[in-house]
Amino acid sequence: MTKPLLQLKDVVLKVNRNTPEEITILNKLNLTINAGDFITVLGSNGAGKSTLFNAIGGDLSIDSGQILLNGKDIAHESVEKRTRFLARVFQDPKLGTAPRMTVAENLLLAERRGQRRGLLPRGLNHHMAHYKELTATMHNGLDDRLTTATGNLSGGQRQALSFLMATLKRPEILLLDEHTAALDPRTGQDLMHLTNERVSQDKLTCLMITHHMEDALTYGNRLIVLHHGKVTYDVAGADKQALTSEKLYSFFAEIE
Amino acid sequence: MSLAVSAIGQGLLWAVLGVGLFLTFRILDFADMTVEGTFPLGAATAVAAIANGMNPLLATLLAFVIGALAGLITGLLYTKGHIPILLAGILVMTACYSVNLRIMGRANVSLLGKSTLFKNHFLASLPQYFDSVVLGTLIMVIITTIVIYFLQTELGQGFIATGDNQTMARSLGINTDNMKIMGLMVSNGLIAFGGALVAQNNGYADVNMGIGIIVIALASIIIGEVAFGDLTLNQRLVAVTLGSILYRFVLLLVLKLGFSANDLNLISAIILALCMMLPVFKNVLNFKHLVKRGLDTND
Numbered sequence: 001m002t003k004p005l006l007q008l009k010d011v012v013l014k015v016n017r018n019t020p021e022e023i024t025i026l027n028k029l030n031l032t033i034n035a036g037d038f039i040t041v042l043g044s045n046g047a048g049k050s051t052l053f054n055a056i057g058g059d060l061s062i063d064s065g066q067i068l069l070n071g072k073d074i075a076h077e078s079v080e081k082r083t084r085f086l087a088r089v090f091q092d093p094k095l096g097t098a099p100r101m102t103v104a105e106n107l108l109l110a111e112r113r114g115q116r117r118g119l120l121p122r123g124l125n126h127h128m129a130h131y132k133e134l135t136a137t138m139h140n141g142l143d144d145r146l147t148t149a150t151g152n153l154s155g156g157q158r159q160a161l162s163f164l165m166a167t168l169k170r171p172e173i174l175l176l177d178e179h180t181a182a183l184d185p186r187t188g189q190d191l192m193h194l195t196n197e198r199v200s201q202d203k204l205t206c207l208m209i210t211h212h213m214e215d216a217l218t219y220g221n222r223l224i225v226l227h228h229g230k231v232t233y234d235v236a237g238a239d240k241q242a243l244t245s246e247k248l249y250s251f252f253a254e255i256e
Numbered sequence: 257m258s259l260a261v262s263a264i265g266q267g268l269l270w271a272v273l274g275v276g277l278f279l280t281f282r283i284l285d286f287a288d289m290t291v292e293g294t295f296p297l298g299a300a301t302a303v304a305a306i307a308n309g310m311n312p313l314l315a316t317l318l319a320f321v322i323g324a325l326a327g328l329i330t331g332l333l334y335t336k337g338h339i340p341i342l343l344a345g346i347l348v349m350t351a352c353y354s355v356n357l358r359i360m361g362r363a364n365v366s367l368l369g370k371s372t373l374f375k376n377h378f379l380a381s382l383p384q385y386f387d388s389v390v391l392g393t394l395i396m397v398i399i400t401t402i403v404i405y406f407l408q409t410e411l412g413q414g415f416i417a418t419g420d421n422q423t424m425a426r427s428l429g430i431n432t433d434n435m436k437i438m439g440l441m442v443s444n445g446l447i448a449f450g451g452a453l454v455a456q457n458n459g460y461a462d463v464n465m466g467i468g469i470i471v472i473a474l475a476s477i478i479i480g481e482v483a484f485g486d487l488t489l490n491q492r493l494v495a496v497t498l499g500s501i502l503y504r505f506v507l508l509l510v511l512k513l514g515f516s517a518n519d520l521n522l523i524s525a526i527i528l529a530l531c532m533m534l535p536v537f538k539n540v541l542n543f544k545h546l547v548k549r550g551l552d553t554n555d
Contacts, residue, residue, distance in 0.1 A: 057427075083429030090423070098420035101413075109417050114429035117410035165428075 004068075005205055006033040006056070006173055011065035013048075013055055013229075025051040027229035028065070033173070033207070037236075038199050040216040041209045042248075043226035044256070049209045052226065053175050056207075058082045069172070084114030087171035089162050089179040096162025099151030103142060103161060106150055107131050110165035134164060138194065140187075156187035163191065167198055174199070176208040180215075192219070213245050227255050262385040263508050267476075267501030268392025269453050273469065274476030274496040275399055276446030281477065282492075283407075284419040284439045289345030290330045291447045291473060293352025294323040296466040298448025299455035300359040303367055306456075312373045316452040323448020324441040326352060331437030349466075356463050363463045372456035388457055395453070396497050399446065404490050415439060416489075447473070468521045471528055476500035478531045503527075 013026040025048045033039065043049045054060040056067065058079040067075045069085060090096050097106050108124055128146065135142040138160045142153075150158055159179060166174060176195065180188035196219050199206050210216050216223055223240050225233035232255060235243060273295065280288040298319035305315035326348055333344040357363065374380075379387040406412045417425040418435035425432050447469070455461040480492070480499025487495055510523050 079426050080429045080431045083427060088427050090427075095421070095423045096427075098417045098424055100420050101416060105413065109413055109425075109428055109430075112410060112428070117414045117430070119406070119409045119411055121405075122408055122410050122413050 003035050004032045005035040005037075005070065007031070007066070007068040007071075008052075008056075009066040009068065011055060011067065012063045013051060013060060014063050015060075017063070025229055026055060026062070029226075029230055031224070031231050033205060035205055036203050037222050038204070038206045038220035039208070039222045039224055040220045041207055041224055041226060042211075042213065042216050043209075044252075047226040048229045049226050050177060051229075053088070053177055053207070053209065056082075056173070056175065057086060057088060080114075082114075085172035086175065087113060087166035087169075087173075088175045089159070089166045089177065091178040091181050093155045093158040093162065093182055096165065097150040097153075097158050100149055102147050102149055103135065103153070104128060104131050104146040106161060106165060107134070107168060110168045113169050113171075134168070135161075138164065140190070156183050156191070159183060159187075160191055160194070163195060163198075167202065167204065170202060170204070172205060174204050174206040176206065178209050178211065181211065195219075213248055217243060217245060217248070225251070225255075258384055259508060260505075261383075261389060263504040264501055265385050265388030265392055266457075267504040268396055268497065269388050269457055270450065270472060270504070271392070271396050271476060271497040271500035272399060272450035272453060273447055273473035274480070274500050275396075275403060275493060276443045276450065277470070277473040278477055278493065278496055279403070279439050279443040279446075281474065283416055284436060286341045287345075287470070288330065288440060288443060289342060289470060290326060290348045290352075290440070290444055291345075292466045292469050293349035293356075294326045294444040294448045294466075295451040295454075295469040296356050296461065296463060297326055297352045297359075298323050298451030299461035299465055300356040300365075300451075300463070301448065302452030303365050303455050303461035304359050304361075306367060306370050306372065307365060312371055312375075312456065316373060316449060316456070319452035320445040320449040323451070324445035326448070327440040327442070327444030328437060330444070331440040334440075335433040335436055352466075353463065360461060360463065364460060366460045367456065368459065372459075373453070374456060391453075400493055400497065404493055407489065468524060471521070471524050472503070475503045475524060475528050475531070478528060479503050479506075482531050482534055 008029055008031045011026050011029045012024065014022055014024050016022050029048070029052065041049050051060060055062050058077060062075055066073050074082060098109070101109070104124060104127070108122055108127060111127070131146055132143050135146065140157055140160055142157050142160060145153065145157070150161060153161070159182070163179065180191050183191065192215060198204070208220065221240065222234070222236035223243065224231050233251060273291070277288070277291060280286060301319040301322045302315040305318055306312055310318070330344050330348045333339045333347060334341045337344070339347070373391060374387050379391060382390060407416060414425065414430040415435050415438065417428070417430060418432045422432050451465070476496050476499040478499070479502050480495035483499060483502060484495045506527060507520060510520070511517065515523060
């Protein structure tokens, strides 16, 4: 379980390169993610949390350093190529699903994440029974709306679907970018429970950005804090369990 | 009677354009101006090839290939060159004008005395105008079937997802640039194919025959949607052909009202604008809504 899955070594990422407005977002960031880690990521606005995800996902290219997956440098692979091992859920429910396609069609798209798509018929009907079962585990009525266009779903249903899509084909790494933040508190908590259930059941390696300190403490086996583009705090296991929100608050007060 | 048959025949031949444009306008969700150049490009290619002795069927297929190449250029300018799609389309459309003149050697080339797709024993034996009805039906059945099949494949679903939500498509490993390029190629291939058909039906190709093509192709899409309402994707593709036929009847009516053929571009634009504004009118004129607003003071 302690095998490093993903390693970020001295990762530097700047925006507005070669202009007077150049800003260093990730500043020699080092992070080793072990297989099976469920890491909650805290940090104030502008600390580089989303940028870290975009660097791992390939949306932003890094200026220097290495990103190693199982020891192989993937820093120059395209976004599409990285989806073979990586799945993401975005904060905005609209970003994770195709609005004019049905729930089942969206799931089918996710089933082939990172794989070649050819000219074979999609075979949607073979999957319907499975999708019915799968969506029923969300307990939010998604299973009755398999043939509904996702644009007509509620935000909570859409986000639950996004999460299902991200985990349908087991990703080596799952990135959750405040995926419950846009939902009402109750729906958000429901999805959070489901997330925790699925991540521990499937032993997924997962990074989750959150602004809820309680969630960061409750969930996961490891907690990191990002500050000025570096990992400034990193606790795991028993140390994390011993952590309280008071201690975290005082830590934040210190670094600010 | 023969006028109606002629309208149906013309509607079927021009429907190829509607299906071609549907791929970009409705699925990828942008307006591709290239079609104004690829329609005469297809016509010019086919006519020049036939004039040089090529088999009409091969010449029509060649038009598809050349149109697809023009679409490829628009696609590369748009995805790799980061030129906005509207401008990328206009650039290729403008370039096509010169290319078309080069291909034909002059502004207008006739097919008089040459063989065309319409000149075979079977089609020639039919009553007047039935040739385009028969050939048009055959072509539209084949093209619509292929497009419907394609959209239900794994690749086709990735293509639809690209137009629907690019961020999601990318996060599922779909190469959205390639999808857009592919869509532009097939779309413009079909438009050029349509140009080749229309040129053979008319008996000539003209360098100016592309003007207003995007409006005509849009008209068949929009009229089909307005006339048949809520449909599945597959049904919508069939509705494009019916919309194209309806559009021809509208034009027929307009001519009967005493307008000249020179007014058709103006009238086409007005019809299309009205159809596209229909949802707005419906909202403004929604009686239930007005009553509700009158009664509900809190609103």
